[in-house]
Amino acid sequence: MAGISSLGAQSGLDLEGIVNATIEAERVPKVNRLNRQESQLSVELSFIGELKSVMSDFKDAAAKLADVDQYNKNKTTVTQPESGDIISVSSDGDAAPGSFEVEVVNMAKGSRATSSAGAFTDAEQVISSQSGSLTFSAGDKSFTVDIAADATLDDIRKQVNDADDNFGVTFNIINTGSEARLVATSSETGAGNDIEITNTNADFDALSTVANAGGAGGMSIAAEDQSTDALIRVDGIDATSPDNTFEDVIQGSTITVEGESQNGETATMRIAEDNSAVRKNIDGFVKAYNNVMGLLGQAGAEGAQFQGDATVRSIENQMRRFLSEEAGGLSMFNAGFGIDDENKLQQENTLTSVSEVAKERFGDFEKLFAGENGLASRIEDYVNTYTSFGGSLQTRTDSLNNRLDRVDDQREQLNQRLEQLENRLRQKYSGLDSLLGQLQSTSNRLDQQLSGLPGFGGNKE
Structure with missing residues (x-):
């Protein structure tokens, strides 16, 4: 906003200082007021x-x-034999606590067929001069090549x-030195699920368990190579499965066989309630509650900016x-929660503690938070009235941003007014500076002229 030339150059007066002082006197109180408004609004x-x-963290x-899933968790541990x-x-969650001794008598296995001696x-060796097909089946699965x-x-x-649709059949050739033996293995386990190989070309009978014309083919399954069920013994009670997975043999548990027991050894399986997730989430809830109350307490304390604020009081x-x-049937207080001397939520009170109530009345504890119209749903509904789109805190945020925008507008308007004031002052004082300069020049000429007259300090001759 400074002028092109400095005021006072002609008159010798500090007119530049007068203009600046006048501008500052007008600017400083208004800028300070706007700064205070901006600071308060920003805070x-x-x-x-x-x-x-x-509050959103508290709702979460x-x-x-x-x-509800966290209230029905079990933890299962297994101690394996040496x-x-x-x-x-x-x-x-359906598994009841308990301890069980499990012996794996035998694992489920698939069948194994071997070609006859001297077949290949x-x-x-070329098998046939004509084309044909082989069909492999085991249980309810099959494919054709x-x-x-x-x-x-x-x-x-x-x-x-x-083969793309091979369900788990493997052909292997064993070269003995004097002949080749073909071995077919199937991954399809379970008693009665032996591999069966049929053909459409009698030349392939040596590759089949069933001949083209019926009857036995050249591939045979020894008794020890038949497919079998898995057999486990739980606390002395036998259970079988067509594969190596046992579902609900112990209700709510799935046992997968990994190996066979040696000399009757057993694995010890223990099922216990696992409330670690609930305990962890209770800790998070208490922390979130205290964060809300701590912020409100600090903001609404005596002498603080939000002392007496209606929103702060209402939320508290x-x-x-x-x-x-x-x-x-429970409240947080009779569920063991309490408030300490610093108004912080804690997990105990003078009568009981959260851990004791959760241990004795776990179902009621679950209903307190997770039941129909439980505390969690009430908290969510309440917090949403403040934090969701259109909520009171969002509305207040929008209002504050609008007020900050108006402060920016007022700053711009003030700068424009001060610029206009400076222009007016410079025009005013520029004329004065010019006039005083002219008067000073006239005065100097008069002094020079008078100094040349007799009796005025000039020649006395």
Whole structure:
């Protein structure tokens, strides 16, 4: 806003200083007022933002306690025998606590078929000059492989093993030195699920368990190579499964067989209630509650900016009311929560503690937070009235931002007015500076002229 030339150059007066002092006298009180407004609004806006954040965290912490799944968890541990791991176990909420001794008598296995002695000379033997197909089945699964004419034993091996719909059949060739033996294994376990191989070309009978014309083929399954069920013994009671997974043999638990017991060894399986998730979420809830109350207490303290603020008082009162509201026959107070000397929520009171109540009345404790119209849903509804779109805190935030925008507008308007005032003052004082300069110049000429007259300090001759 400074002028092109400095005022006072003609008159010798400090007119520049007068203009600046006048501008400052007009600017400083108004700028200070706007700064105070901006500071107060910024502090309030920051507080509202922080309040929304801690209230949202409080709602989220309550929501975690509303998750019914966390109240029905079990923890299962397995102590394996010295010979090695024989089982793995998972349990759900239906499993009752208990301890069990599990012996794996035998694992489920698939069947194994072997070709007859002397059936094949080597892997490169051509099986048939005509095409045909082999069909493999075990249990309710099957697939078919089309074999081209003049295919060798090794060609067929590769084709079977690479079939896209192969459900778990493997062809292997064992070269003894004097002949080749074909071995077919199936991954389909369970008693009665032996592999069956049929064909459409009698030349393939040596590759089949069933001949083309009926009857036995060249592949046979020894008694010890038949598919079998898995057998486990739980506390002396036998249980079987067509595969190595036992569901609900112990209700609510799934036992997977990993190996067979040696010399009757057993694995010890223990099921116990697992409330660690509930305890962790209670800790988070208490922390979130105290964060809300701590912020409100600090903001509304005596002499603080928000002392007596209606929103602060209202939220504080409702947060305290949550402690006494009942759901499922419990309130937070008779569920073991309490308030210490610093008004912080803690997990014990003069009568009991959260851990004791949760141990004795776990079902009621669950209903307090997770039941229909439980505390968590009430907290969510209440917090949403403040933090959701259109909520009171959001409305207040929008209002504060609008007021900050108006402060910016007032600053701009003030700068424009001060610029206009400076222009007026410079015009005013520029004329005065010019006039005084002219008067000073006239005075100097008169002094010079008078000094030349007799009796005025000039020549006296």
